[in-house]
Amino acid sequence: MHKAIESILLFLWNRHYIGAKHFPEKKLIISRTKWLSKRELKSFERAYKQLLKNDYFIRLKKRTGKGSEYHLSINPKKLKEINELISND
Amino acid sequence: MTKYGEFCKVYGATLRNRLIEYMLEMGKLDFAVGDLAQETNISRPKAYQIIDELLSEGMVKKARIVGRTQLFTLDYSDPKVKLLKKSFDDCLKLVGDTISNPLKELSSDFANKPMSKSRFVKVRSLFEHKI
Numbered sequence: 001m002h003k004a005i006e007s008i009l010l011f012l013w014n015r016h017y018i019g020a021k022h023f024p025e026k027k028l029i030i031s032r033t034k035w036l037s038k039r040e041l042k043s044f045e046r047a048y049k050q051l052l053k054n055d056y057f058i059r060l061k062k063r064t065g066k067g068s069e070y071h072l073s074i075n076p077k078k079l080k081e082i083n084e085l086i087s088n089d
Numbered sequence: 090m091t092k093y094g095e096f097c098k099v100y101g102a103t104l105r106n107r108l109i110e111y112m113l114e115m116g117k118l119d120f121a122v123g124d125l126a127q128e129t130n131i132s133r134p135k136a137y138q139i140i141d142e143l144l145s146e147g148m149v150k151k152a153r154i155v156g157r158t159q160l161f162t163l164d165y166s167d168p169k170v171k172l173l174k175k176s177f178d179d180c181l182k183l184v185g186d187t188i189s190n191p192l193k194e195l196s197s198d199f200a201n202k203p204m205s206k207s208r209f210v211k212v213r214s215l216f217e218h219k220i
Contacts (some may be wrong), residue, residue, distance in 0.1 A: 003117045011114045013181055016093035018188050035119060035155055079185055
């Protein structure tokens with residue numbers, strides 16, 4: 001698994017962003033990919049899209065003061081799979 | 090945003106613990122001290138001071154230099170860091186257990202506290218859902 005993906009999962013899990021509680025996607029991804037090279041960024045994007053496709057995250061559009069942005073939380077139905085993903089690394 | 094996670098709830102939300110929690114959350118990713126200070130709401134001088142302490146203890150090691158920025162990572166070969174990682178994983182397990190079984194968390198409160206109105210509504214909704 002990509003190390004930035006692992007970091008995102010650990011962050012969301014440790015701070016209880018599972019199910020109903022959510023966190024801004026942009027802020028989270030920028031903070032984890034700030035120091036990655038172009039090649040690493042591409043592989044991160046691929047891995048992230050795959051996780052979204054497999055429903056590991058719940059991604060929803062939230063209305064905020066300035067407009068709207070996407071928010072992320074871990075899908076509680078996929079906790080087992082995510083636990084395996086994290087512990088394998 | 091939650092100020093700190095399960096690890097700090099268990100071990101205490103001191104400045105050092107908050108930084109260590111952030112580093113454990115980063116996993117194998119490297120980070121800059123400025124980002125670390127910003128995300129944990131700690132002043133930059135204090136963050137640098139704690140990082141220097143951790144460097145001298147051998148828990149943190151220098152990674153790459155990007156431009157003029159020095160990046161750091163946790164040294165996972167250090168026995169202290171191994172111990173911290175283990176306890177961090179236990180904290181994650183604790184979170185997973187409470188999410189998969191919310192009644193477990195509530196049951197410990199029954200014995201200690203008289204139930205507030207909001208908690209009563211929460212418990213009732215859980216039981217209604219079960220029925």
